[in-house]
Amino acid sequence: MTLRKRLYLTLEPTEKGGIIERIFEFCLVTIIILNILAIIADSVEEVRSKYDVLFIKFEYFTIIFFTVEYIARIYSIVENPEFSHPVKGRLKYITQPLAIIDLLAFLPFYFVFLDLRFLRIFRLMSLFRLFKIARYLHALKIFKRVLADRKEQLILSFLFILFVLTIISFIMFYTEHEAQPDKFSSIPATMWWGIATITTVGYGDMVPITALGKFLGGLFAIAGVGLLALPAGILSSGFFESLHKDAVVKKCPHCGKDIHE
Structure with a gap:
Protein backbone atom coordinates (compact mmCIF):
# COMPACT_ATOMS: atom_id res chain seq x y z
CA MET A 1 0.00 0.00 0.00
CA LYS A 132 -19.41 6.12 11.03
CA ILE A 133 -22.50 4.70 12.68
CA ALA A 134 -24.87 3.86 9.86
CA ARG A 135 -27.98 5.24 11.49
CA TYR A 136 -26.60 8.79 11.49
CA LEU A 137 -25.87 8.70 7.78
CA HIS A 138 -29.22 7.09 7.10
CA ALA A 139 -31.00 9.80 9.11
CA LEU A 140 -29.32 12.52 7.05
CA LYS A 141 -30.42 10.82 3.84
CA ILE A 142 -34.00 10.58 5.11
CA PHE A 143 -34.02 14.27 6.07
CA LYS A 144 -32.74 15.28 2.64
CA ARG A 145 -35.31 13.07 0.93
CA VAL A 146 -38.19 14.44 3.00
CA LEU A 147 -37.21 18.04 2.19
CA ALA A 148 -37.08 17.19 -1.51
CA ASP A 149 -40.43 15.33 -1.47
CA ARG A 150 -42.25 18.00 0.54
CA LYS A 151 -40.61 21.02 -1.04
CA GLU A 152 -43.77 22.36 -2.69
CA GLN A 153 -45.92 21.94 0.43
CA LEU A 154 -43.31 23.63 2.61
CA ILE A 155 -42.94 26.58 0.23
CA LEU A 156 -46.73 26.95 0.06
CA SER A 157 -47.07 26.89 3.85
CA PHE A 158 -44.36 29.53 4.32
CA LEU A 159 -45.96 31.72 1.67
CA PHE A 160 -49.28 31.40 3.47
CA ILE A 161 -47.62 32.38 6.76
CA LEU A 162 -46.03 35.39 5.04
CA PHE A 163 -49.43 36.37 3.62
CA VAL A 164 -51.10 36.19 7.05
CA LEU A 165 -48.21 38.12 8.60
CA THR A 166 -48.68 40.92 6.08
CA ILE A 167 -52.43 41.08 6.73
CA ILE A 168 -52.17 41.23 10.51
CA SER A 169 -49.37 43.80 10.33
CA PHE A 170 -51.51 45.93 8.01
CA ILE A 171 -54.49 45.76 10.39
CA MET A 172 -52.45 46.36 13.52
CA PHE A 173 -50.66 49.34 11.98
CA TYR A 174 -53.89 51.21 11.40
CA THR A 175 -55.17 50.13 14.83
CA GLU A 176 -52.17 51.25 16.90
CA HIS A 177 -50.48 53.93 14.78
CA GLU A 178 -52.34 56.89 16.28
CA ALA A 179 -51.82 55.66 19.86
CA GLN A 180 -48.13 54.71 19.36
CA PRO A 181 -46.71 56.49 16.31
CA ASP A 182 -43.15 55.91 17.52
CA LYS A 183 -43.55 52.11 17.87
CA PHE A 184 -46.04 51.26 15.10
CA SER A 185 -44.49 53.79 12.74
CA SER A 186 -45.00 51.82 9.51
CA ILE A 187 -46.25 48.52 8.21
CA PRO A 188 -42.70 47.09 7.87
CA ALA A 189 -41.99 48.14 11.47
CA THR A 190 -45.26 46.55 12.58
CA MET A 191 -44.24 43.31 10.87
CA TRP A 192 -41.60 42.86 13.58
CA TRP A 193 -44.44 42.84 16.11
CA GLY A 194 -46.30 40.39 13.87
CA ILE A 195 -43.34 37.99 13.77
CA ALA A 196 -42.93 38.10 17.55
CA THR A 197 -46.68 37.54 17.99
CA ILE A 198 -47.12 34.71 15.48
CA THR A 199 -44.15 32.85 16.93
CA THR A 200 -45.49 33.55 20.46
CA VAL A 201 -42.07 34.92 21.44
CA GLY A 202 -43.38 38.23 22.73
CA TYR A 203 -40.26 40.34 23.20
CA GLY A 204 -42.33 43.16 24.66
CA ASP A 205 -40.65 46.00 22.77
CA MET A 206 -43.89 46.59 20.80
CA VAL A 207 -47.16 46.03 22.67
CA PRO A 208 -50.69 47.12 21.66
CA ILE A 209 -52.26 49.46 24.21
CA THR A 210 -55.70 50.09 22.71
CA ALA A 211 -58.60 47.79 23.54
CA LEU A 212 -59.07 46.77 19.91
CA GLY A 213 -55.34 46.25 19.50
CA LYS A 214 -55.16 43.98 22.52
CA PHE A 215 -58.13 41.95 21.28
CA LEU A 216 -56.65 41.54 17.79
CA GLY A 217 -53.23 40.78 19.25
CA GLY A 218 -54.71 37.93 21.29
CA LEU A 219 -56.42 36.49 18.22
CA PHE A 220 -53.24 36.72 16.17
CA ALA A 221 -51.22 35.00 18.91
CA ILE A 222 -53.69 32.09 19.04
CA ALA A 223 -53.74 31.86 15.24
CA GLY A 224 -49.96 31.83 15.19
CA VAL A 225 -49.85 28.52 17.05
CA GLY A 226 -51.85 26.88 14.28
CA LEU A 227 -49.93 28.60 11.48
CA LEU A 228 -46.53 27.44 12.68
CA ALA A 229 -47.89 23.92 13.04
CA LEU A 230 -48.36 23.71 9.26
CA PRO A 231 -44.70 23.17 8.24
CA ALA A 232 -44.13 21.03 11.34
CA GLY A 233 -47.02 18.77 10.35
CA ILE A 234 -45.79 18.53 6.78
CA LEU A 235 -42.31 17.47 7.92
CA SER A 236 -43.59 14.99 10.50
CA SER A 237 -45.89 13.30 7.98
CA GLY A 238 -43.03 13.19 5.48
CA PHE A 239 -40.74 11.51 8.01
CA PHE A 240 -43.44 9.01 8.91
CA GLU A 241 -44.04 8.05 5.28
CA SER A 242 -40.33 7.85 4.55
CA LEU A 243 -39.60 5.64 7.56
CA HIS A 244 -42.59 3.44 6.75
CA LYS A 245 -41.38 3.08 3.17
CA ASP A 246 -37.90 2.12 4.33
CA ALA A 247 -39.40 -0.50 6.62
CA VAL A 248 -41.38 -2.08 3.79
CA VAL A 249 -38.72 -2.01 1.07
CA LYS A 250 -36.08 -4.69 1.48
CA LYS A 251 -32.47 -3.67 1.01
CA CYS A 252 -29.44 -5.69 0.04
CA PRO A 253 -27.18 -6.13 3.10
CA HIS A 254 -24.07 -5.79 0.91
CA CYS A 255 -24.70 -2.82 -1.41
CA GLY A 256 -27.63 -1.15 0.37
CA LYS A 257 -29.78 -0.97 -2.79
CA ASP A 258 -33.47 -1.85 -2.92
CA ILE A 259 -34.34 -5.47 -3.67
CA HIS A 260 -37.02 -5.72 -6.34
CA GLU A 261 -39.02 -8.93 -6.26
Missing part, protein backbone atom coordinates in the same frame (compact mmCIF):
# COMPACT_ATOMS: atom_id res chain seq x y z
CA THR A 2 1.37 3.39 -0.97
CA LEU A 3 1.82 6.22 1.49
CA ARG A 4 -0.85 8.28 -0.29
CA LYS A 5 -3.35 5.44 -0.06
CA ARG A 6 -2.62 4.96 3.64
CA LEU A 7 -3.03 8.70 4.18
CA TYR A 8 -6.35 8.69 2.36
CA LEU A 9 -7.69 5.77 4.41
CA THR A 10 -6.62 7.51 7.59
CA LEU A 11 -8.24 10.83 6.75
CA GLU A 12 -11.52 9.55 5.29
CA PRO A 13 -13.97 8.31 7.93
CA THR A 14 -16.14 6.72 5.24
CA GLU A 15 -13.42 4.18 4.58
CA LYS A 16 -13.01 1.16 6.84
CA GLY A 17 -9.91 1.45 8.94
CA GLY A 18 -8.04 0.09 11.92
CA ILE A 19 -6.45 1.41 15.05
CA ILE A 20 -4.58 4.22 13.28
CA GLU A 21 -7.78 5.59 11.78
CA ARG A 22 -9.61 5.44 15.10
CA ILE A 23 -6.77 7.22 16.90
CA PHE A 24 -6.72 9.99 14.30
CA GLU A 25 -10.50 10.43 14.48
CA PHE A 26 -10.35 10.60 18.27
CA CYS A 27 -7.60 13.22 18.14
CA LEU A 28 -9.44 15.25 15.50
CA VAL A 29 -12.71 15.27 17.47
CA THR A 30 -10.84 16.18 20.65
CA ILE A 31 -9.07 19.10 18.97
CA ILE A 32 -12.34 20.33 17.45
CA ILE A 33 -14.12 20.26 20.82
CA LEU A 34 -11.20 21.92 22.63
CA ASN A 35 -11.07 24.56 19.92
CA ILE A 36 -14.72 25.45 20.38
CA LEU A 37 -14.32 25.50 24.16
CA ALA A 38 -11.31 27.79 23.77
CA ILE A 39 -13.33 30.18 21.63
CA ILE A 40 -16.05 30.26 24.29
CA ALA A 41 -13.63 30.66 27.19
CA ASP A 42 -11.66 33.35 25.36
CA SER A 43 -14.77 35.55 25.37
CA VAL A 44 -14.69 35.70 29.19
CA GLU A 45 -12.48 38.59 30.27
CA GLU A 46 -11.30 36.99 33.51
CA VAL A 47 -10.33 33.72 31.81
CA ARG A 48 -8.70 35.44 28.83
CA SER A 49 -6.51 37.67 31.01
CA LYS A 50 -5.36 34.70 33.08
CA TYR A 51 -4.73 32.17 30.29
CA ASP A 52 -4.00 34.45 27.36
CA VAL A 53 -0.63 32.85 26.59
CA LEU A 54 -2.15 29.38 26.68
CA PHE A 55 -4.91 30.44 24.28
CA ILE A 56 -2.35 31.89 21.87
CA LYS A 57 -0.23 28.72 21.89
CA PHE A 58 -3.27 26.52 21.37
CA GLU A 59 -4.34 28.84 18.55
CA TYR A 60 -1.05 28.29 16.75
CA PHE A 61 -1.20 24.53 17.28
CA THR A 62 -4.78 24.35 16.01
CA ILE A 63 -4.07 26.34 12.88
CA ILE A 64 -0.98 24.29 12.05
CA PHE A 65 -2.90 21.04 12.60
CA PHE A 66 -5.85 22.07 10.44
CA THR A 67 -3.57 23.43 7.71
CA VAL A 68 -1.55 20.21 7.51
CA GLU A 69 -4.73 18.14 7.56
CA TYR A 70 -6.24 20.16 4.71
CA ILE A 71 -3.10 19.83 2.58
CA ALA A 72 -2.99 16.09 3.28
CA ARG A 73 -6.61 15.71 2.20
CA ILE A 74 -5.97 17.57 -1.04
CA TYR A 75 -2.90 15.43 -1.70
CA SER A 76 -4.53 12.05 -0.98
CA ILE A 77 -8.04 12.68 -2.36
CA VAL A 78 -7.07 11.33 -5.79
CA GLU A 79 -7.26 7.87 -4.24
CA ASN A 80 -11.02 8.36 -4.30
CA PRO A 81 -12.35 7.27 -7.74
CA GLU A 82 -14.68 10.28 -7.80
CA PHE A 83 -11.70 12.65 -7.61
CA SER A 84 -9.09 10.49 -9.35
CA HIS A 85 -7.89 13.12 -11.84
CA PRO A 86 -4.78 14.80 -10.39
CA VAL A 87 -5.91 18.33 -11.29
CA LYS A 88 -9.64 18.30 -12.06
CA GLY A 89 -10.31 15.86 -9.25
CA ARG A 90 -8.61 18.05 -6.65
CA LEU A 91 -10.33 21.17 -7.98
CA LYS A 92 -13.66 19.39 -7.78
CA TYR A 93 -12.94 18.29 -4.22
CA ILE A 94 -12.00 21.73 -2.88
CA THR A 95 -15.40 23.05 -3.98
CA GLN A 96 -17.24 20.47 -1.89
CA PRO A 97 -19.08 21.91 1.17
CA LEU A 98 -17.01 19.96 3.70
CA ALA A 99 -13.77 20.94 1.98
CA ILE A 100 -14.81 24.58 2.14
CA ILE A 101 -15.49 24.15 5.87
CA ASP A 102 -12.02 22.63 6.24
CA LEU A 103 -10.55 25.69 4.56
CA LEU A 104 -12.48 28.09 6.77
CA ALA A 105 -11.12 26.28 9.81
CA PHE A 106 -7.68 27.84 9.38
CA LEU A 107 -7.76 30.39 6.53
CA PRO A 108 -9.09 33.33 8.64
CA PHE A 109 -6.01 33.03 10.86
CA TYR A 110 -3.77 34.15 8.02
CA PHE A 111 -5.78 37.35 7.60
CA VAL A 112 -4.34 38.84 10.77
CA PHE A 113 -5.69 42.26 9.93
CA LEU A 114 -9.26 41.00 10.18
CA ASP A 115 -11.08 39.62 13.22
CA LEU A 116 -12.40 36.49 11.54
CA ARG A 117 -11.49 33.95 14.20
CA PHE A 118 -15.13 33.20 14.86
CA LEU A 119 -15.27 31.40 11.49
CA ARG A 120 -13.40 28.51 13.08
CA ILE A 121 -16.64 27.47 14.73
CA PHE A 122 -17.67 26.06 11.34
CA ARG A 123 -15.13 23.35 12.05
CA LEU A 124 -17.72 21.83 14.35
CA MET A 125 -19.66 20.79 11.25
CA SER A 126 -16.87 18.46 10.19
CA LEU A 127 -17.93 16.18 13.02
CA PHE A 128 -20.55 14.90 10.59
CA ARG A 129 -17.76 13.26 8.59
CA LEU A 130 -16.79 11.24 11.61
CA PHE A 131 -20.16 9.65 12.21
Whole structure:
Protein backbone atom coordinates (compact mmCIF):
# COMPACT_ATOMS: atom_id res chain seq x y z
CA MET A 1 0.00 0.00 0.00
CA THR A 2 1.37 3.39 -0.97
CA LEU A 3 1.82 6.22 1.49
CA ARG A 4 -0.85 8.28 -0.29
CA LYS A 5 -3.35 5.44 -0.06
CA ARG A 6 -2.62 4.96 3.64
CA LEU A 7 -3.03 8.70 4.18
CA TYR A 8 -6.35 8.69 2.36
CA LEU A 9 -7.69 5.77 4.41
CA THR A 10 -6.62 7.51 7.59
CA LEU A 11 -8.24 10.83 6.75
CA GLU A 12 -11.52 9.55 5.29
CA PRO A 13 -13.97 8.31 7.93
CA THR A 14 -16.14 6.72 5.24
CA GLU A 15 -13.42 4.18 4.58
CA LYS A 16 -13.01 1.16 6.84
CA GLY A 17 -9.91 1.45 8.94
CA GLY A 18 -8.04 0.09 11.92
CA ILE A 19 -6.45 1.41 15.05
CA ILE A 20 -4.58 4.22 13.28
CA GLU A 21 -7.78 5.59 11.78
CA ARG A 22 -9.61 5.44 15.10
CA ILE A 23 -6.77 7.22 16.90
CA PHE A 24 -6.72 9.99 14.30
CA GLU A 25 -10.50 10.43 14.48
CA PHE A 26 -10.35 10.60 18.27
CA CYS A 27 -7.60 13.22 18.14
CA LEU A 28 -9.44 15.25 15.50
CA VAL A 29 -12.71 15.27 17.47
CA THR A 30 -10.84 16.18 20.65
CA ILE A 31 -9.07 19.10 18.97
CA ILE A 32 -12.34 20.33 17.45
CA ILE A 33 -14.12 20.26 20.82
CA LEU A 34 -11.20 21.92 22.63
CA ASN A 35 -11.07 24.56 19.92
CA ILE A 36 -14.72 25.45 20.38
CA LEU A 37 -14.32 25.50 24.16
CA ALA A 38 -11.31 27.79 23.77
CA ILE A 39 -13.33 30.18 21.63
CA ILE A 40 -16.05 30.26 24.29
CA ALA A 41 -13.63 30.66 27.19
CA ASP A 42 -11.66 33.35 25.36
CA SER A 43 -14.77 35.55 25.37
CA VAL A 44 -14.69 35.70 29.19
CA GLU A 45 -12.48 38.59 30.27
CA GLU A 46 -11.30 36.99 33.51
CA VAL A 47 -10.33 33.72 31.81
CA ARG A 48 -8.70 35.44 28.83
CA SER A 49 -6.51 37.67 31.01
CA LYS A 50 -5.36 34.70 33.08
CA TYR A 51 -4.73 32.17 30.29
CA ASP A 52 -4.00 34.45 27.36
CA VAL A 53 -0.63 32.85 26.59
CA LEU A 54 -2.15 29.38 26.68
CA PHE A 55 -4.91 30.44 24.28
CA ILE A 56 -2.35 31.89 21.87
CA LYS A 57 -0.23 28.72 21.89
CA PHE A 58 -3.27 26.52 21.37
CA GLU A 59 -4.34 28.84 18.55
CA TYR A 60 -1.05 28.29 16.75
CA PHE A 61 -1.20 24.53 17.28
CA THR A 62 -4.78 24.35 16.01
CA ILE A 63 -4.07 26.34 12.88
CA ILE A 64 -0.98 24.29 12.05
CA PHE A 65 -2.90 21.04 12.60
CA PHE A 66 -5.85 22.07 10.44
CA THR A 67 -3.57 23.43 7.71
CA VAL A 68 -1.55 20.21 7.51
CA GLU A 69 -4.73 18.14 7.56
CA TYR A 70 -6.24 20.16 4.71
CA ILE A 71 -3.10 19.83 2.58
CA ALA A 72 -2.99 16.09 3.28
CA ARG A 73 -6.61 15.71 2.20
CA ILE A 74 -5.97 17.57 -1.04
CA TYR A 75 -2.90 15.43 -1.70
CA SER A 76 -4.53 12.05 -0.98
CA ILE A 77 -8.04 12.68 -2.36
CA VAL A 78 -7.07 11.33 -5.79
CA GLU A 79 -7.26 7.87 -4.24
CA ASN A 80 -11.02 8.36 -4.30
CA PRO A 81 -12.35 7.27 -7.74
CA GLU A 82 -14.68 10.28 -7.80
CA PHE A 83 -11.70 12.65 -7.61
CA SER A 84 -9.09 10.49 -9.35
CA HIS A 85 -7.89 13.12 -11.84
CA PRO A 86 -4.78 14.80 -10.39
CA VAL A 87 -5.91 18.33 -11.29
CA LYS A 88 -9.64 18.30 -12.06
CA GLY A 89 -10.31 15.86 -9.25
CA ARG A 90 -8.61 18.05 -6.65
CA LEU A 91 -10.33 21.17 -7.98
CA LYS A 92 -13.66 19.39 -7.78
CA TYR A 93 -12.94 18.29 -4.22
CA ILE A 94 -12.00 21.73 -2.88
CA THR A 95 -15.40 23.05 -3.98
CA GLN A 96 -17.24 20.47 -1.89
CA PRO A 97 -19.08 21.91 1.17
CA LEU A 98 -17.01 19.96 3.70
CA ALA A 99 -13.77 20.94 1.98
CA ILE A 100 -14.81 24.58 2.14
CA ILE A 101 -15.49 24.15 5.87
CA ASP A 102 -12.02 22.63 6.24
CA LEU A 103 -10.55 25.69 4.56
CA LEU A 104 -12.48 28.09 6.77
CA ALA A 105 -11.12 26.28 9.81
CA PHE A 106 -7.68 27.84 9.38
CA LEU A 107 -7.76 30.39 6.53
CA PRO A 108 -9.09 33.33 8.64
CA PHE A 109 -6.01 33.03 10.86
CA TYR A 110 -3.77 34.15 8.02
CA PHE A 111 -5.78 37.35 7.60
CA VAL A 112 -4.34 38.84 10.77
CA PHE A 113 -5.69 42.26 9.93
CA LEU A 114 -9.26 41.00 10.18
CA ASP A 115 -11.08 39.62 13.22
CA LEU A 116 -12.40 36.49 11.54
CA ARG A 117 -11.49 33.95 14.20
CA PHE A 118 -15.13 33.20 14.86
CA LEU A 119 -15.27 31.40 11.49
CA ARG A 120 -13.40 28.51 13.08
CA ILE A 121 -16.64 27.47 14.73
CA PHE A 122 -17.67 26.06 11.34
CA ARG A 123 -15.13 23.35 12.05
CA LEU A 124 -17.72 21.83 14.35
CA MET A 125 -19.66 20.79 11.25
CA SER A 126 -16.87 18.46 10.19
CA LEU A 127 -17.93 16.18 13.02
CA PHE A 128 -20.55 14.90 10.59
CA ARG A 129 -17.76 13.26 8.59
CA LEU A 130 -16.79 11.24 11.61
CA PHE A 131 -20.16 9.65 12.21
CA LYS A 132 -19.41 6.12 11.03
CA ILE A 133 -22.50 4.70 12.68
CA ALA A 134 -24.87 3.86 9.86
CA ARG A 135 -27.98 5.24 11.49
CA TYR A 136 -26.60 8.79 11.49
CA LEU A 137 -25.87 8.70 7.78
CA HIS A 138 -29.22 7.09 7.10
CA ALA A 139 -31.00 9.80 9.11
CA LEU A 140 -29.32 12.52 7.05
CA LYS A 141 -30.42 10.82 3.84
CA ILE A 142 -34.00 10.58 5.11
CA PHE A 143 -34.02 14.27 6.07
CA LYS A 144 -32.74 15.28 2.64
CA ARG A 145 -35.31 13.07 0.93
CA VAL A 146 -38.19 14.44 3.00
CA LEU A 147 -37.21 18.04 2.19
CA ALA A 148 -37.08 17.19 -1.51
CA ASP A 149 -40.43 15.33 -1.47
CA ARG A 150 -42.25 18.00 0.54
CA LYS A 151 -40.61 21.02 -1.04
CA GLU A 152 -43.77 22.36 -2.69
CA GLN A 153 -45.92 21.94 0.43
CA LEU A 154 -43.31 23.63 2.61
CA ILE A 155 -42.94 26.58 0.23
CA LEU A 156 -46.73 26.95 0.06
CA SER A 157 -47.07 26.89 3.85
CA PHE A 158 -44.36 29.53 4.32
CA LEU A 159 -45.96 31.72 1.67
CA PHE A 160 -49.28 31.40 3.47
CA ILE A 161 -47.62 32.38 6.76
CA LEU A 162 -46.03 35.39 5.04
CA PHE A 163 -49.43 36.37 3.62
CA VAL A 164 -51.10 36.19 7.05
CA LEU A 165 -48.21 38.12 8.60
CA THR A 166 -48.68 40.92 6.08
CA ILE A 167 -52.43 41.08 6.73
CA ILE A 168 -52.17 41.23 10.51
CA SER A 169 -49.37 43.80 10.33
CA PHE A 170 -51.51 45.93 8.01
CA ILE A 171 -54.49 45.76 10.39
CA MET A 172 -52.45 46.36 13.52
CA PHE A 173 -50.66 49.34 11.98
CA TYR A 174 -53.89 51.21 11.40
CA THR A 175 -55.17 50.13 14.83
CA GLU A 176 -52.17 51.25 16.90
CA HIS A 177 -50.48 53.93 14.78
CA GLU A 178 -52.34 56.89 16.28
CA ALA A 179 -51.82 55.66 19.86
CA GLN A 180 -48.13 54.71 19.36
CA PRO A 181 -46.71 56.49 16.31
CA ASP A 182 -43.15 55.91 17.52
CA LYS A 183 -43.55 52.11 17.87
CA PHE A 184 -46.04 51.26 15.10
CA SER A 185 -44.49 53.79 12.74
CA SER A 186 -45.00 51.82 9.51
CA ILE A 187 -46.25 48.52 8.21
CA PRO A 188 -42.70 47.09 7.87
CA ALA A 189 -41.99 48.14 11.47
CA THR A 190 -45.26 46.55 12.58
CA MET A 191 -44.24 43.31 10.87
CA TRP A 192 -41.60 42.86 13.58
CA TRP A 193 -44.44 42.84 16.11
CA GLY A 194 -46.30 40.39 13.87
CA ILE A 195 -43.34 37.99 13.77
CA ALA A 196 -42.93 38.10 17.55
CA THR A 197 -46.68 37.54 17.99
CA ILE A 198 -47.12 34.71 15.48
CA THR A 199 -44.15 32.85 16.93
CA THR A 200 -45.49 33.55 20.46
CA VAL A 201 -42.07 34.92 21.44
CA GLY A 202 -43.38 38.23 22.73
CA TYR A 203 -40.26 40.34 23.20
CA GLY A 204 -42.33 43.16 24.66
CA ASP A 205 -40.65 46.00 22.77
CA MET A 206 -43.89 46.59 20.80
CA VAL A 207 -47.16 46.03 22.67
CA PRO A 208 -50.69 47.12 21.66
CA ILE A 209 -52.26 49.46 24.21
CA THR A 210 -55.70 50.09 22.71
CA ALA A 211 -58.60 47.79 23.54
CA LEU A 212 -59.07 46.77 19.91
CA GLY A 213 -55.34 46.25 19.50
CA LYS A 214 -55.16 43.98 22.52
CA PHE A 215 -58.13 41.95 21.28
CA LEU A 216 -56.65 41.54 17.79
CA GLY A 217 -53.23 40.78 19.25
CA GLY A 218 -54.71 37.93 21.29
CA LEU A 219 -56.42 36.49 18.22
CA PHE A 220 -53.24 36.72 16.17
CA ALA A 221 -51.22 35.00 18.91
CA ILE A 222 -53.69 32.09 19.04
CA ALA A 223 -53.74 31.86 15.24
CA GLY A 224 -49.96 31.83 15.19
CA VAL A 225 -49.85 28.52 17.05
CA GLY A 226 -51.85 26.88 14.28
CA LEU A 227 -49.93 28.60 11.48
CA LEU A 228 -46.53 27.44 12.68
CA ALA A 229 -47.89 23.92 13.04
CA LEU A 230 -48.36 23.71 9.26
CA PRO A 231 -44.70 23.17 8.24
CA ALA A 232 -44.13 21.03 11.34
CA GLY A 233 -47.02 18.77 10.35
CA ILE A 234 -45.79 18.53 6.78
CA LEU A 235 -42.31 17.47 7.92
CA SER A 236 -43.59 14.99 10.50
CA SER A 237 -45.89 13.30 7.98
CA GLY A 238 -43.03 13.19 5.48
CA PHE A 239 -40.74 11.51 8.01
CA PHE A 240 -43.44 9.01 8.91
CA GLU A 241 -44.04 8.05 5.28
CA SER A 242 -40.33 7.85 4.55
CA LEU A 243 -39.60 5.64 7.56
CA HIS A 244 -42.59 3.44 6.75
CA LYS A 245 -41.38 3.08 3.17
CA ASP A 246 -37.90 2.12 4.33
CA ALA A 247 -39.40 -0.50 6.62
CA VAL A 248 -41.38 -2.08 3.79
CA VAL A 249 -38.72 -2.01 1.07
CA LYS A 250 -36.08 -4.69 1.48
CA LYS A 251 -32.47 -3.67 1.01
CA CYS A 252 -29.44 -5.69 0.04
CA PRO A 253 -27.18 -6.13 3.10
CA HIS A 254 -24.07 -5.79 0.91
CA CYS A 255 -24.70 -2.82 -1.41
CA GLY A 256 -27.63 -1.15 0.37
CA LYS A 257 -29.78 -0.97 -2.79
CA ASP A 258 -33.47 -1.85 -2.92
CA ILE A 259 -34.34 -5.47 -3.67
CA HIS A 260 -37.02 -5.72 -6.34
CA GLU A 261 -39.02 -8.93 -6.26
